[in-house]
Amino acid sequence: MTASTVLTRIQSLQQIVVTAAQMRQIEERIFAAGLPVEALMEKAAGLIARRVKALYADRHQHLGVLVGPGHNGGDALVVARELHLDGYTVSLYCPFSNLKDLTAQQYRYCQSLGIPFVEQVDALKDCDVLIDGLFGFGLQRSLSGDIETVVNQINQWSQPVVSIDLPSGLHTDTGAALGTAVCATHTLCLGLWKQGLLQDQALDYAGSIELIDFGVPLTDVWAVLGKPPSVRRITPEQAIAHLPLARPAATHKYKMGHVLLICGSRRYAGGALLTALGARASGVGMLSIAAPKALKATLTAQLPEALVWGCDESETGAIAQLPDGLDLSVYHAIACGPGLTMDAHAVIQQVLSQKQALVLDADGLNFLAQQGTIPTLQTRQAPTVITPHLGEFKRLFPDLADPMPCRIMAAQAAAAASGAVVLLKGARVAIADPEGTVWINPQSTAALARGGSGDVLTGLLGGLLAQTIAAPSPSHSILDSVLAGAWWHAQAGILAMQERTLLGVDAFTLSQYLLPALIREI
Structure with missing residues (x-):
């Protein structure tokens, strides 16, 4: 041998x-x-x-x-x-x-x-x-x-x-x-x-x-x-191999993916910022953000490289509608949900009808659960990634979650029912695709049990998906990007915990450890 x-x-x-x-x-x-x-x-x-x-x-x-x-x-x-x-x-x-x-x-x-x-x-x-x-x-x-x-x-x-x-x-x-x-x-x-x-x-x-x-x-x-088996474990070698760490010498920003984040409200202003920080760390070529007008100045100050669309607001400070000049078709991927509140339901419905790859989290998932429209994801003409935590999963898939003796089988069944890639959050993240394959991320830390950690993940996944779609490769799929993003996010939490203890890893800090964690691994 x-x-x-x-x-x-x-x-x-x-x-x-x-x-x-x-x-x-x-x-x-x-x-x-x-x-x-x-x-x-x-x-x-x-x-x-x-x-x-x-x-x-x-x-x-x-x-x-x-x-x-x-x-x-x-x-x-x-x-x-x-x-x-x-x-x-x-x-x-x-x-x-x-x-x-x-x-x-x-x-x-x-x-x-x-x-x-x-x-x-x-x-x-x-x-x-x-x-x-x-x-x-x-x-x-x-x-x-x-x-x-x-x-x-x-x-x-x-x-x-x-x-x-x-x-x-x-x-x-x-x-x-x-x-x-x-x-x-x-x-x-x-x-x-x-x-x-x-x-x-x-x-x-x-x-x-x-x-x-x-x-x-x-x-x-x-x-x-x-071969390959249906249940597998994510390894560092596999995750790193599917991160966009190599680029052609003559490339430019328009070839490195353009992601649109639709997130935030006056009540949950941090959701927009944390999602954007996750996307920024992904290395995506172009970052655009659609958020309530009240947040535009803050987002522009924190992320001067981003293109920020200020959206009309409802009385509650949610996004009432997307600007007329915002053409959703130009983006390689859209990440939607963190901090939106359910008052942004019209925007979520609009996004679901688009042909772009979509990462759906938080209030995007709550909208699906409220409307009972999970089966409609099957009709989308582009990949969909949903990232529920256990509570959201129970609302989306009540028949699978009560009881849930096995998270792996539950994620597998949810992916088959929805036609989406399902990332079931937890201490051991389970990621399933509609074809029946399940991947488990074997490492994490309780330090990630903090509000906003999932927002960082949503942005990171959106940025990785945009790059995958902008520069497609036969050996690199949407699922590969999701696996790599989940692993990377967990490694950032682990490194931050090791340096700052379990108590010192707020979501903003987590976003600042994404690149140091990657540098340590490569």
Whole structure:
């Protein structure tokens, strides 16, 4: 295998996301091809042991290992064995009498090595580190009885916990706790990313997550998932590759995209400014803003390069109508919604009828929900991107949101119903296109839970879409721009949080970190 082939494989693995059923099918193909289950267990657990040693290098530490009845428990026993042989003090706790055959074999071997088994979980309370090998992927039933008590008990302790594959008790697909679940410090996900680990519900349990590559053949992955698979994870390499970082030497501003922002009101003046700051950072060639006349002077002072259209206002200070001289057809993309208020409904309706690519947020979405006109997006003759947070999503798609066990499936169904690219905001943004593909942004920060953060994203997406349409490429789609924008926005929040703490990332500050975050990554 060449170096480039290895790199391609590693990059592919970082994108692939599987359900429990899909992972089971992939493993069955591996075993049917001749790899013994024992060999896979030894390899995967050996890699976990190596990672645990890297995380906790002091061999004077006492490690407590929780052993389950299935192959996740077998992995834990191999990890315990390797750490014991490497000089660590290890204690084992296995609250099950019936073990799978292979796990029972590993159990007996650990006994023969003299690794102590404790009768009560309390005996692990003074361990320096706990390794959770109770349950792996595919768990369906809620934890109950003594096991529920054990999990709740260790969650009250203060030592770090390393979970093998998933925190025990976590649903593999939805990320929901099945009654209760282990609160891990680190989760070492085996082979391929499990879908549940990339959902909001898992965040309180999974801790820091990393992939342990034990050599899943891509041929088996494609055989089960198809190529490309329908659910994927955004990677930095992919996002950066689809940002407009390269330009022809002889280009000019009219070839670098022209975006129109329709936003703001006297009540929500900041919505227009924050959206414009996001668009400015995108590098778009031309930036135009349609806002109430009362905001024109402020916007011009803050963004002297922008072309600001002052619009007639309603009695409430909303945009009453767009100026007669404003020709919407000249723009490559329009971003509409932040700060408009529902009094600008006539303008929103006008924008929906245009043939330009459209990013719709905030009151643009509220208008669709109020009118019940989501299906009309199917008839638009240009791409539409909608960016709801959870509350807006529930109003737009009540049948999909109540209940919403899986954000990934909900976004997928919403994109199919609307014909739009759906960016469902949250700690783990899910982005779905009408063809059924879903992408998950695996990194974010709670620092973005501030008013106006979404306005910055709307402007950033509008500017990126305008550039994509102005300079089309067969390898770069509207969806690619949305994925790149979501990733970039999150990275800006992460960098700002690292430098300013969770409390120091207001939306204006966020907009000022967009370019520093990109510089750091490239």
